[in-house]
Amino acid sequence: MIKKLSLILAFVGIAIYLVVASQIETPKEQYVAPIKIAMSTTPLSSPLIIAQKLSLFEKHQVHVELLPVRGGHRSFSMMTDGEVDLATSSGSVVMFNSFLRKDFTVLASFVESDNDLKLITLKSSSITEAKLLEGKNVGMIESSASEFFIYAYMILTGNKEVKFNRVFMDASDLGPALLSGKVDAISIWEPLGYQLNKEYGEQISQFQTKGIYNLSFNLIAKKATLESSLESYVKVLAAIDEAQNYIAEHPKRAKSIVSDFLNIPVTELEWGWSDYLFRLSLSNVLLSNLQTQARWAIATDSVTDTNGMPDFRLLIDGRALERAGNTDTHL
Structure with missing residues (x-):
């Protein structure tokens, strides 16, 4: 009888524990914003x-x-x-x-990188030297490495006094602008330079600019x-x-x-x-x-x-x- 009572009390104790435990909210893992x-x-x-x-x-x-x-x-x-x-x-x-x-x-x-930016023109434009950019429209991305790069190139090639027109646009628009004649040259970064070379290699001319800008x-x-x-x-x-x-x-x-x-x-x-x-x-x-x-x-x-x-x-x-x-x- 005592053994049976002890067994019943044990089951009751377990039941009470399970009920109480179910009412206690398990702490959630604290969320850390990425x-x-x-x-x-x-x-x-x-x-x-x-x-x-x-x-x-x-x-x-x-x-x-x-x-x-x-x-x-x-x-x-x-x-x-x-x-x-x-x-x-x-x-x-x-x-x-x-x-x-x-x-x-x-x-x-x-x-x-000393070769991530490129200066590209069309072969049909016959712009083979930096001095021939005089009065031309040059496409670039405003307030970026693209803008500074073209000036660095002109200075380091002795063409600091050459005046050209800055044409600011989105990076994705530079290639189409060059191909359509909206601009005469573009200052562009990779991989956009590679993509132009791959798709329109016979039409474009790329200046030697490695080492111009780090x-x-x-x-x-x-x-x-x-x-x-x-x-x-x-x-x-x-x-x-x-x-x-x-x-x-x-x-x-x-x-x-x-x-x-x-x-x-x-x-x-x-x-x-x-x-x-x-x-x-x-x-x-x-x-x-x-x-x-x-x-x-x-x-x-x-x-x-x-x-x-x-x-x-x-x-x-x-x-x-x-x-x-x-x-x-x-x-």
Whole structure:
């Protein structure tokens, strides 16, 4: 009888426990918003693409969402508009925007190239030398590396005094504008240059411009989010660093991953792959390039110079890069 009573009490105890337990809400896993990165759809963004596809962001315990966009100038605008946390942009985009605002900072450069931009004309135009651009219409993307590049080319080829008309348009419109005769030449970045060469190689002429302009692609953040998100940004850079090591060790597989992501043939990707130097850095070279471009922008009235030369040291923050374990920080 006692044994039976004990058994009944045991069942009652279990029943009570189950009822009470069902009333207690199990704590839900706290939701952590992803770090959103506006990423330009160019092979220059390969380290971010590799990091996502190989789950390196997750490995470094940070949730990242990549938002592909055409051009670093657009990704920068998405960041300043509050649509994303980080953006990929060229040094030229940084320079142009430094005259307009001081609320952003460069976390790191992650790739460089001295052959990503191209100056292209039609063979039928007979524009075979830079001096023949006198009075011509040149298509370019405003406030971007595309705009600075054409001027850098003219200066370094001794054609600084040649006057041409700037025609600003979207990157996707440059090729059609050239082919239709709306402009006489275009300053364009990859992979758009390759695509023109592939489809209209017999009609176009490409100037020899390798080494004219050393483009850096950078990861940009808003200053307002830097303190609260610094630890996350450290992890983002650590993942990018590992992705760059993967690119160096497995170039064939890396190119395949990037090719699939950008939906371009591997042959197109290889067009400029050897020109890319994938590395995380912040150096006086970046600082010097920004200052050089700013002096040009002021001299050519490409910006409204209301406060003089920006202090670019105030727009570069190496803390996340240093904490990510990178030693290539010399400012």
